[in-house]
Amino acid sequence: MTSTSSTTSTSTTSTVHPEQTQALNVFPDFFEYLPIGVQVYGLEGTLLAFNRAYQETWGITREAWIGRYNAYTDEQSIKNGVPEVFDRVAQGETITAPPLSYDSRRAEVGVVEGRHAWVQPVFFPIRDRSGTVQAIGVVTRDVTAEIEQREALEKARFEIAAQREVLEATQQELEQARTLEAARREIAAQRETIMALSTPVVQMWEKILVMPLVGVIDSHRALTIMETLLEAISRHHAENVILDITGVPMVDTQVANYLLSTVRACQLLGCEVALVGISAEIAQTIVHLGVDLDRIVTRANLQAGISWAFMRQNLVVVRRDAS
Structure with a gap:
């Protein structure tokens, strides 16, 4: 284990010095009932004795451990560096080691007993009257x-x-x-x-709206044009709409159908639509595509479209000379 225990037993391979044995005999209960684990090892690493606190820490028996456990050959003790510490203690050093982990159930003593625990050990030399190190003592606190x-x-x-x-x-x-x-x-x-x-809608006059269109018209924009224009017709009670496509660069079958659908929707609201700004190229395209604009009012430009709307509203533009 990492270091460990004591009672008043001895080993055939290593013995406690007579003076130490005599002290233990005088104060047997002192050693046994110390509230901290105490162990005595021979210089060759054999466990010679341990007290009750040590026994309770590891959940072991003296019969299974004393004289059978050796810190120099135990795999866990070797991993914890105990043999190296024992060598130094045998030379007279007292060493306080960091907490060590040990599982007494895995000890190489031929029995399955015990528990896992962490202990804080202090290793110290046990000397005779002449100062010679006779054994190794270990005090362990269960942490x-x-x-x-x-x-x-x-x-x-x-x-x-x-x-x-x-x-x-x-x-x-x-x-x-x-x-x-x-x-x-x-x-x-x-x-x-x-x-x-x-998709701007401009009110040119009472009941007259103008929507100038610029750029390419796709399906999404065509739907927006229709919604915007129909909403403006309802809001302004318009009767005439001028749809100016001067700024539309291209008119194909799809765009023409969008425009026709918009015109028909406006007519359902009682509003007439004039399509203005048809260029020569677009006119040729419409004819080539066979798009029927017979029912659609067309005018050459915005000015002609405004004149058409004014006529439908019985409005006349009169020039006045400045006086």
Whole structure:
């Protein structure tokens, strides 16, 4: 084990000095009932004696251990560096070692008994009257509860640190999610602004609206154009709409169908639509595609479209000279 115990027994291979034996005989109960584990080893490492506190620490019996256990050959003691400590103590040193872990159930004594424990050992030489080292004494304090408490505390600290890392990671993810959501909202707002700017409806006169279109028209934008225009017709009680496609670079079958659908929807609300700004290239494309615009009012440009709307409203533009 790491160091260990005592009673008043002796060994055939190593004996306690007569003066020590006499002292033990005078105070037998003193050694036996010390509240801390005490052991006596021969210089060759054989366990010679241990007291009750040591016995209770390891849950062992004297019959199984005294004279049978050797610190120089026990695998756990070798791993704990006990033989090297014994060599130094045999030279007269007293050594306080750090806590050692030992499992008496794994000791090489041929029996299965005992328990695992942590002990804080102090190794010291036992001398005769002449000062010669005759044996090795070891005092061991059971620190199992302290070590387990320390390990539990370290485990708790580790778990807390791990939980803190998880929490911080979660907070970062939440912050990133909030940032992403804010960016999405901003993009959505910008998209709405762009769509509003790309589908403006201007009230030219009472019951007359103008929607100038610029850029490519796709399915999403076509739906926005229709929704915006129909909402404006209802809001302004419009009867005439001028749809200016001067700024539309290309009209294919799909775009033409979008425009026709918008015109029909406006007509269902009782509003007539004039399509203006058809360029020569777009006119050729419409004819080539066979798109039927017979039921659609068309005008060359915005000015002609405004004139058409004014006529439908019985309005006349009169030039006045400045007086």
